[in-house]
Amino acid sequence: MPLALALLCGVFGAVGVLAAKPLNEASISELEERRDSIRAELEQLAVLTLRTGAMGTSGYRSFPQEKPEIEGEWLRVDFDEEAIDEVVLVPTLWRYDDEVGYLSDGFPEAFRVVAGLPGEDEGTVVAVYDSSNNLLPRVAPVVVPLGGMVASWIRIEPTLLTRRRRDLRYIFQLSEILVFSGEKNIALHQKVTCASDVPLSDGIWKPDRVTDGGMPYLMDSSRGSERSAHFQESSEDPSLTLDLEEEYLISTIHLHGAYQSKSAPPEFNVNRGIPSLLIVEGANQADFSDSTLLLKHQFRSIGEFAPILMWNIPPTECRYVRISSGSFDEKMANTSSYQGSEQIGFAEVEFFSGGTNIAFEKGPPEGSGITGESRKSLAKLTDGHNIYGFILPIRSWMNQLARRHDLEVELALVNPRLDELYGRQKASLLLLKRLTIALVCLVAATILIGRHLRLRQAARIKERFTADLHDHVGASLHAIGILSSHTKDIVDSPDKLAMALGEIEAMTHRASEATRYLCSQHMAKEAHENLLADLRRTAGRMIANLSYTFTVEGESYLQQLSPRVRSDFFLFFKECLINVNRHADATEVTILIEADSREVHLSICDNGCGIEERAEGTVPPSLARRARYLRSTVKIETPPDGGSCISLVLRNRRRWFPKLL
Structure with a gap:
């Protein structure tokens, strides 16, 4: 029911007990702290237990x-002039549906409370409530603090009515009006007047019913132990007598x-233990020889009974009190058609x-003859407990019910806000979890890819180093090997042997220079800082015995190549000349280099017999x-007039980012 009340009140309702900080600005920790404090306070407050299953005034x-x-x-209550601390308005309740349950019915959405002194008709407006106070919907009473102002009457003036659930017509209904001066309800059984007389036949709806003490609640303080036992005496003249142990001025x-009862349906009738004629006497002598009548009340119908029967009486000093059903003559004089209980309890x-x-905790007088179990049962009449637990003062009870309403409404607003924030937090944690998993996977993938790249790079370095050794030193070592084998055949010819050894020495010197050059190129910050000069120098050394032409267009673009590309281009150029010099049997060589911002074209043509006897277009493995x-395209062709022509197309790729591989 609290959640339904909150939904009806609206999420942005101005609840009086809400923390100063708006809910939509409070953090999770602040909301949790507020929720826990509300729950802790609710555990100490009286519970809203409704009076159902029994007839009573409305x-x-x-x-x-x-x-x-x-x-x-308007509805006015007159009483003796007193200092008023607060006025309590108890709504009439109606069962709406299974989800909402009981709610106030006909309680005004806006009203004024007016108070005055004898002779004042207009009075003073002491409290004004409207829709901004968000009093509705509710089950609990409304407490109107007045701060001790002196008055002899109060008037409730509705200005905005609500619909009655039964027929949806607008109406003004109240179950009870309580006016507290201290702990005393000074409006109890006082005169009530209204703006218009409303004739009703059933008697449960009358102006004076709002001060009879009957309310739609059962006192359930949520504290103390349950005590269902009570005292009953069955005899011709049943009575209960208590010794207050000293004289007191009794006023209520x-x-x-x-x-x-906690059973459904209730085990007992509402009038159980209450006679139709109720008499309460006080005395200072144990035999009641000086008895004074404190209360004499005739019940006219079963509808007059309430869970707590309350009366204010003229202050009377006495020590002993006796509750009885009156004498035989008084019973016979009863003209009411209602017959009460034959017991008192x-x-x-x-x-x-x-x-x-x-x-409180007083018992029967000494010498009353009540002992044993009967005395123990009688003691439960004054133990301060009812069937639900500890009995509260009426004012405290009303205040706790009103406070419970405010706290439950606030709690019903705090919990959905917390659920919303928990949902967001859960979504954030889920996202963080997914990001963490993704990050772990990314790190693992990075490690694996990095390892793979390092292995691949190592393999490429190994392959490139092997190729560099082959291109720089391989030919010289191959020639040294051939000459070394040849010396075995000319060992008997000193001249030829000396010539062969000289060539071996020259080849060894050349291989040594090639090795130093290779090392210097790998150690240098910039390989082939002047690529064109290196190309010309290599051509002049390797094909010096041939007739050749060396043509270059776009020389400036050559040096824009990256160091690695320049090195690979140089070795490709050198390998082409080695193949021409070693295998082509050519006499003329034409070298053409054309470079621009996008591509570099290299063409080396000779007039020899071609490169070995292989299928046309097949590129030697070293060149391939x-x-x-170089990530380039190479092809080999045979011109119509013979020889061979090697062509390379190198794209000049601009490097915006460092190369990873």
Whole structure:
């Protein structure tokens, strides 16, 4: 029901007990702290237990209206002039549906509270409530603090009515009005007047019903142990007598009904233990020889009974009190058609002096003859407990019910906000979890890819180093090997042997220079800082015995190549000349280099017999390998007039980012 109340009140309702910080600005920790504090306080407050399953008076009901706005409707309670601390308005309740349950019915959405002194008709407006106070919907009473102002009457003036659930017509209804001066309800059984007389036949809706003490609640303080036992005496003249142990000035009597039960339906009638004629006497002598009548009340119908029967009486000093059903003659004089219980029994009896229950833990007089189990049972009449637990002062009870309403409404707003924030937090944690998993996977993938790249790079370095050794030193070592084998055949010819050894020495010197050159190129910050000069120098050394032409167009673009590309281009160029010099048997060589911002074209043509006897277009493996390093296209063709022509197309790729591989 609290959640339904919150939904009806609206998420942005101005609840009086809400923390100063708006809910939509509070953090999770602040909301959790507020929720826990509300729950802790709720555990200490009286519970809203409704009085169902028993007949009783309902209160006051006005004439139905067709529109909510109303003027001239009022309900007034007159009493002795007192300092008023607060006024409590108890709503009439109606069962709406299974989800919402009981809610106030006909309680005004806007109203004024007016108070005045004798002779004042207008009075003073002491409290104004409207829709901004968000009093509705509710089940609990509304507490109107007045701060001790002196008055002899109060008037409730509705200005905006609500619909009655039964027929959806606008109406003004109240179950009870309580006016507290200290702990005393000074409006109890006082005169009530209204703006218009509403004739009703059933008697449960009358103006004076709002001060009879009957309310739609059962006192359930949520504290103390349950005590369902009560005292009953069955005889011709049943009575209950208590010794207050000293004289007190008694001004208020509360009798808690013995019919209350936790079974459904209730085990007992609402009038259980209450005679139709109730008499309460006080005395200072144990034999009641000086008895004074404190209360004499004739019940006219079963509808007059309530869970707590309350009366204010003229202050009377006495030590002994006796509750009885009257003498035989008094019973015979009863003209009421209602016949009460033949027994007397209550869950608790309270006699108040100055706001204090002086009957608490008091028992029967000495010499009454009540002993043993009967005395123990009688003691439960004054143990301060009812069937639900500890009995509260009426004012405290009303205040706790009102406070519970405010806290439950606030809690019903805090919990959805917390659920919303928990949902966001859960989504954030889920996202963080997914990002963490993705990050772990990314790190693992990075490690694996990095390892793979390092292995691949190592393999490429190994392959490139092998190729560089082959291109720089391989030919010289191959020639040294051939010459070394040849010396075995000319060992008997000193001249030829000396010539062969000289060539071996020259080849060894050349291989040594090639090795130093290779090392210097790998150690240098910039390989082939002047590529064209290196190309010309290599051509002049390797094909010096041939007739050749060396043509270059776009020389400036050559040096824009990256160091690695320059090195690979140089080795490709050198390998081409080695193949021409070694295998082509050519006499003329034409070298053409054309470079621009996008491509570099290399063409080396000779007039020899071609490169070995292989299928046309087949590129030697050493050239194909270098072309692959350059990511270039290489082809070999045989011109119509013979010889061979090697062509390389190298794209000049601009490097915006460092190369990873």
